[in-house]
Amino acid sequence: MREIVTVENLKAYYFIRFMGNQTTVRAVNGVDFKVCEGEIYGIAGESGCGKSTLLKVLFGYTKPPLRLVDGSVIYDFDSQKLNITAVNHQLLRRVRWKYISYVPQGSMNVLNPVRKVRKIFMDVLAEHTDMSKEEAFYEVEKYFEALGLPLRVLDSFPHQLSGGMRQRVTIALATILKPKVILADEPTTALDVVVQRGVIQLLKDIHDEQKCTLIIVTHDMGVHAHLSSRICVMYAGKIVEEAPSNKMFKDPLHPYTKLLINSLPSLGDRRRREGIPGAPPSLSNLPPGCPFHPRCPSARSVCMEREPALVTVERDRRVACWMVEG
Amino acid sequence: MKFIKSYLIPRIIQYLYMVVIGITLIFLIPRLSPVDPVEQILNTRLRIQSTTPEAILKIREVMEELYGLKGSLWEQYINMWKRLLKGDFGPSIVYYPAPVIVLIRNSLPWTIGLLTLTTLISWFMGLVLGTFLGYSKKSSLSRIWTAVFMAINPVPYYIFALTLLLLFCYVIPIFPLGGGFSVGQRVALTWSFIKDVIKHGTLPALSLIILGLSGWSLGTKILVQNLSEEDYVVYAQMMGLSDQKILYSYVLRNAMLPQITGLGLSLGGIFGGAMMTEILFTYPGIGTLAYNAVRANDYNVMIAISFFSIIAVATALLILDLLYPLIDPRIRYR
Amino acid sequence: MRKLMYSLSELWEDPKFKYSSIVLGLLIFISILSYFSPYDPYKWYLLPTNQPPSLRHILGTDGKGQDIFWVLSFSLRNSLMLAVVAAVVSRVIALLVGILSGYLGGAVDRLLMALTDTFIVMPVFPLLLLLSSLIKNYLTPPVLGLIVGVFSWSGDARVVRSMVLSLREREFMITSKFSGMTVKEVIVGDLIPYLLPIISGGFIGSMMGAIGFEVVLSILGFVRVETPTLGSMFHWMINFQAMLLGYWWWVLTPIVTAILLFTALYTLSLSVNEYLDPRTRVQRIVVVK
Numbered sequence: 001m002r003e004i005v006t007v008e009n010l011k012a013y014y015f016i017r018f019m020g021n022q023t024t025v026r027a028v029n030g031v032d033f034k035v036c037e038g039e040i041y042g043i044a045g046e047s048g049c050g051k052s053t054l055l056k057v058l059f060g061y062t063k064p065p066l067r068l069v070d071g072s073v074i075y076d077f078d079s080q081k082l083n084i085t086a087v088n089h090q091l092l093r094r095v096r097w098k099y100i101s102y103v104p105q106g107s108m109n110v111l112n113p114v115r116k117v118r119k120i121f122m123d124v125l126a127e128h129t130d131m132s133k134e135e136a137f138y139e140v141e142k143y144f145e146a147l148g149l150p151l152r153v154l155d156s157f158p159h160q161l162s163g164g165m166r167q168r169v170t171i172a173l174a175t176i177l178k179p180k181v182i183l184a185d186e187p188t189t190a191l192d193v194v195v196q197r198g199v200i201q202l203l204k205d206i207h208d209e210q211k212c213t214l215i216i217v218t219h220d221m222g223v224h225a226h227l228s229s230r231i232c233v234m235y236a237g238k239i240v241e242e243a244p245s246n247k248m249f250k251d252p253l254h255p256y257t258k259l260l261i262n263s264l265p266s267l268g269d270r271r272r273r274e275g276i277p278g279a280p281p282s283l284s285n286l287p288p289g290c291p292f293h294p295r296c297p298s299a300r301s302v303c304m305e306r307e308p309a310l311v312t313v314e315r316d317r318r319v320a321c322w323m324v325e326g
Numbered sequence: 327m328k329f330i331k332s333y334l335i336p337r338i339i340q341y342l343y344m345v346v347i348g349i350t351l352i353f354l355i356p357r358l359s360p361v362d363p364v365e366q367i368l369n370t371r372l373r374i375q376s377t378t379p380e381a382i383l384k385i386r387e388v389m390e391e392l393y394g395l396k397g398s399l400w401e402q403y404i405n406m407w408k409r410l411l412k413g414d415f416g417p418s419i420v421y422y423p424a425p426v427i428v429l430i431r432n433s434l435p436w437t438i439g440l441l442t443l444t445t446l447i448s449w450f451m452g453l454v455l456g457t458f459l460g461y462s463k464k465s466s467l468s469r470i471w472t473a474v475f476m477a478i479n480p481v482p483y484y485i486f487a488l489t490l491l492l493l494f495c496y497v498i499p500i501f502p503l504g505g506g507f508s509v510g511q512r513v514a515l516t517w518s519f520i521k522d523v524i525k526h527g528t529l530p531a532l533s534l535i536i537l538g539l540s541g542w543s544l545g546t547k548i549l550v551q552n553l554s555e556e557d558y559v560v561y562a563q564m565m566g567l568s569d570q571k572i573l574y575s576y577v578l579r580n581a582m583l584p585q586i587t588g589l590g591l592s593l594g595g596i597f598g599g600a601m602m603t604e605i606l607f608t609y610p611g612i613g614t615l616a617y618n619a620v621r622a623n624d625y626n627v628m629i630a631i632s633f634f635s636i637i638a639v640a641t642a643l644l645i646l647d648l649l650y651p652l653i654d655p656r657i658r659y660r
Numbered sequence: 661m662r663k664l665m666y667s668l669s670e671l672w673e674d675p676k677f678k679y680s681s682i683v684l685g686l687l688i689f690i691s692i693l694s695y696f697s698p699y700d701p702y703k704w705y706l707l708p709t710n711q712p713p714s715l716r717h718i719l720g721t722d723g724k725g726q727d728i729f730w731v732l733s734f735s736l737r738n739s740l741m742l743a744v745v746a747a748v749v750s751r752v753i754a755l756l757v758g759i760l761s762g763y764l765g766g767a768v769d770r771l772l773m774a775l776t777d778t779f780i781v782m783p784v785f786p787l788l789l790l791l792s793s794l795i796k797n798y799l800t801p802p803v804l805g806l807i808v809g810v811f812s813w814s815g816d817a818r819v820v821r822s823m824v825l826s827l828r829e830r831e832f833m834i835t836s837k838f839s840g841m842t843v844k845e846v847i848v849g850d851l852i853p854y855l856l857p858i859i860s861g862g863f864i865g866s867m868m869g870a871i872g873f874e875v876v877l878s879i880l881g882f883v884r885v886e887t888p889t890l891g892s893m894f895h896w897m898i899n900f901q902a903m904l905l906g907y908w909w910w911v912l913t914p915i916v917t918a919i920l921l922f923t924a925l926y927t928l929s930l931s932v933n934e935y936l937d938p939r940t941r942v943q944r945i946v947v948v949k
Contacts, residue, residue, distance in 0.1 A: 061564060093566040102564055110561040112576050114583075114655055123575070127567050157655040173565075340777065347778040355791050480926035482872055484879055484894070485915055492903070595783060602876060616786065620793040620882060628790050635783035643781055 001036040010071035027053035029237035042228030050237040060084040103184040111158035118154040164195030236291035348636035415630040437611030444534040452542020460550025475540040530607040594642025680928035691736035720909040723900040734888040742801035746870035749809025758820025779814035864929040
C-alpha cells in the first residue's frame with residue numbers, strides 16, 4: 001500500500017508571553033508516523049496532549065502563536081508530492097478541501113448562524129469548482145441524498161438543527177469535494193451516545209464510498225474501537241504507542257494505553273470504571289525522564305531519569321516505554 | 327395568530343408604557359421643581375411694565391390656563407393627556423399666539439433633512455471602514471486609520487465644530503457662516519434654493535459625519551475583531567474561501583445586526599435635534615427652536631419637543647423589534 | 661490590596677494607561693492647587709485684562725481681569741467634582757436596580773426593568789434641558805452632577821442584572837444561601853467583587869458624559885456661568901469674542917484642557933476595559949516572533 005501521508009520529526013510549539021513571562025508550549029514534540037492510502041488512522045490521548053494541534057499542523061494551519069519548529073508533513077497524491085509545511089498560501093488554498101479537508105470539533109460553532117446551510121455549501125463549491133450557481137444548487141442536493149441526509153436541512157439555519165445534524169452537515173461540508181484525505185478533530189465530542197453512532201456510521205460510509213484516507217483524533221477509545229484501523233496514542237506531545245486497532249485493544253503494551261482502554265466501559269461489566277489518576281503534565285513544563293512516570297503505576301527509577309525512545313517492537317507496532325524495551 | 331399574541335402584543339404594551347412613563351416624567355419635572363414657571367415668566371416679562379396687581383392676577387390666571395396648571399395635580403395630568411392626544415400643545419409664549427405645533431412643523435424638515443442624511447452616511451461608511459479596520463487590523467493602513475479615529479473620537483463636538491467653522495468660514499472662506507439658506511432667498515422648490523440649502527448644510531453635515539464616522543468605525547472595528555475569532559469565520563478561512571466572501575457574508579453580515587439596532591436608535595433620536603450643531607451653525611431646526619424656548623422659558627415648546635422625542639425613540643424601538651427577526655434568523659416571532 | 665498593586669503594575673505596562681494616568685494626575689494636581697489660590701474666582705477685574713502669559717500670570721489673564729491659570733484650577737476642581745458625583749450616583753443606582761432586579765426576580769424584576777427600559781430609550785437631553793432651565797439658579801456643579809447621574813444609570817443596570825442572573829446560577833451562590841447567609845451578606849460578599857470590573861468601566865464613561873454635558877449647557881448659557889467650570893471657561897471665551905480678538909492663550913487654555921481631559925479619560929477607559937475583558941485578555945498574550 002502506498003503511504004499517502006508521511007510525518008517526520010514534527011515539532012510545533014506555541015510561543016507565548018503572558019504577564020511578562022515567556023513560555024513555550026511543546027504541543028507537538030517530535031512526532032513521526034505514516035498513513036497508508038485508504039486507511040482510517042486514529043490518534044488517541046487525553047485532552048491537552050497535543051492531538052488537535054497535530055491535526056492543525058497536518059492541515060497546514062499554523063497561525064501564531066503556534067509555530068512549526070521542525071520536521072515535515074509530506075502528502076503523496078497521484079501526481080505530485082507536497083510538503084504542506086512549506087507551500088505558499090495560494091497552493092495551500094487550492095489543495096485544501098479538494099485534496100485535504102478538515103472536520104472540526106463537534107462542539108464548535110462552525111456554521112455561520114445567519115447563513116442557510118445550502119448557501120454555505122454553495123460558497124465552497126463556488127470557491128473550489130467552476131460550477132455554475134444552478135449546478136452547485138443541484139450538486140448539493142445530490143450529495144445530501146447520497147449521504148441520506150434530509151433535504152429540508154439545506155433550507156434551514158444552523159440554529160434550527162440538532163447538534164447531531166449540525167455535525168453531520170459539517171462532515172458533508174468537508175467531504176463534498178471528495179477529498180483524498182480527511183482530517184477529523186473530535187467529530188463526536190459533545191454529542192450523546194446514540195447520535196455519536198450515527199455520526200461514526202456516516203464517516204465510515206463516506207470512507208467506504210469515496211475510498212479516502214481518514215485521520216481521526218478523539219480522546220474516546222470507544223470511537224477508535226469502532227472506526228480506526230490503526231491507532232497511535234499520544235502523550236505530552238509525543239507518540240507513546242502505535243499499533244493496529246485489534247492488537248492494541250487485545251494487548252496494549254504501554255501502561256498509559258492500558259489505562260486508557262481500561263477506562264472504557266464494556267457490555268455486561270458492572271465494575272466501576274476507573275479514570276486515570278492525575279492529570280497530563282503541563283506542556284510548557286515537562287517532567288524529566290518519561291513524561292508519564294509521575295502517573296505510571298509501574299514506574300521504575302530509569303523512567304525518572306531518561307526518556308524512552310519510540311522503538312519498533314513488532315513489524316507494525318511501535319512503543320516508547322522502558323518496560324517493553326527490556 | 328400566535329405571532330400577534332406572543333410577540334406583537336407584549337411589544338406594543340412595552341411601547342405604551344415607555345411612552346406613558348416618559349410623558350409622566352415630562353409632566354412631573356416642572357411641577358416638582360422648586361420654581362414656579364408662571365412666576366418666573368411673570369417676573370421676567372413684567373419687570374419692564376408697571377402693572378396693577380389686578381392685571382397681574384388676571385395675567386396669572388390666563389397663563390395657568392395656557393400652561394395647563396389649573397386644578398389639582400390629577401386633573402392637570404388628565405387634562406394634559408387629553409390635549410396631547412388632540413395634538414394640542416398650546417400656544418408658544420415667545421411667538422404668541424402661534425401654536426407650538428406650527429413652530430415644530432416649520433423646524434422639523436430642516437432637522438430631519440440634515441440628521442437623517444448625516445446619520446445614514448456616517449453609519450454606512452462607519453460600517454464599511456470599521457469592517458476593514460477590524461479585519462485587517464495588522465496592516466499599516468488600518469493602524470493609521472484607527473489612530474486617526476481614536477484621536478478624533480474623544481474630542482468634544484463643539485471644539486471640533488468650532489475648528490471647522492474657523493477653518494472654512496474665516497481662514498478659507500468657502501462656506502457661508504451659518505443659516506439654513508441665504509437671506510433674501512425665497513423658500514421654494516427651485517434649483518437655486520436647493521443649491522443654496524446644500525451649500526449651507528455642508529459644513530454642519532461635515533462636522534456631524536466626521537465625528538459620527540469615527541464613532542461608528544471604532545464600534546464596528548471592535549465587533550469585527552471579536553467576530554473574526556468566531557469558529558465559523560476561522561472555519562471559513564480553513565475552507566479556503568476568499569477573503570472577500572468571508573468578509574462580506576461571514577463577518578459583515580453578523581456585525582450588522584447590533585449596528586442596525588444602533589442605527590435605529592440614532593434615527594429615533596433625531597427628533598431631539600442636534601442642538602450644538604444647530605446653534606453653532608445657526609441652523610433653523612428643532613435644536614434652535616429648543617434653544618430659544620429654553621432661553622425664553624417657553625415651556626409649551628419644550629414639552630412638545632420632549633414629547634415628540636420620546637414618541638420617536640419608542641417608535642423606532644418598536645419598529646426595530648418588529649423588523650429584527652427578518653434580519654437575524656435566530657430571533658423568531660415566538 | 662496586593663492584588664490591586666499587582667493589577668496596577670500590570671496596567672502600567674500599557675502605554676495607554678501610562679499616558680492617561682499621567683495626564684489625569686497632572687490635571688488633578690492643578691485642581692488641588694485651587695485651595696491655595698491667591699484670587700477669589702468670583703471677583704472680576706482684580707487684574708489688568710487680556711495680558712498674555714508672563715511669569716506673574718503663567719497662562720495670562722482674561723477679559724474679566726482674572727488669572728487664567730487660577731480660573732482653570734477652580735474650573736477643573738468643579739468639573740471633576742461634578743463628574744465624580746454623576747458617576748457615583750449613576751453607579752449606585754445601576755447597582756441597586758440591577759442587583760435587586762436580578763436577585764429578587766418576579767414582579768420586582770419586571771417593574772424595575774420596565775423602568776430601566778424606559779430610561780434607556782428616554783431622550784435624556786431635552787428632559788435635562790427642561791429641568792435645568794427650571795432650576796438654573798440651583799445648578800451648582802454637584803447638583804448638576806446629581807441630575808446627570810439620575811439620568812444615566814439605565815444601560816449599566818441591565819448589564820448588572822444579567823451578570824447577577826448568571827452568577828446566581830453558579831454554585832457559590834447556592835452554597836452561600838445554604839450556609840445561612842442573608843441576602844445582603846451574599847451580595848456584599850460574593851457579588852460585588854464580580855461586578856467591580858463592569859462598574860469601573862462605566863464610571864469613566866459617565867464622568868465623560870457629565871463633563872461634556874456641563875460644557876454644552878455652559879456654552880449655551882443654561883447654567884450659572886459665574887461658577888468656574890470647564891464649560892464656563894468656554895462660555896466666557898466665546899462671549900468675549902476672544903477668538904476674533906486673537907487672545908490665543910485664553911482660547912487655547914480650555915480647548916487644550918478639554919482635549920487632554922477627554923483623551924485621557926477615553927484612553928483610560930479603553931485600557932481598563934481591555935484589561936478586564938477576558939476576550940482581549942487573551943489577545944494581550946503577546947506572540948513572540
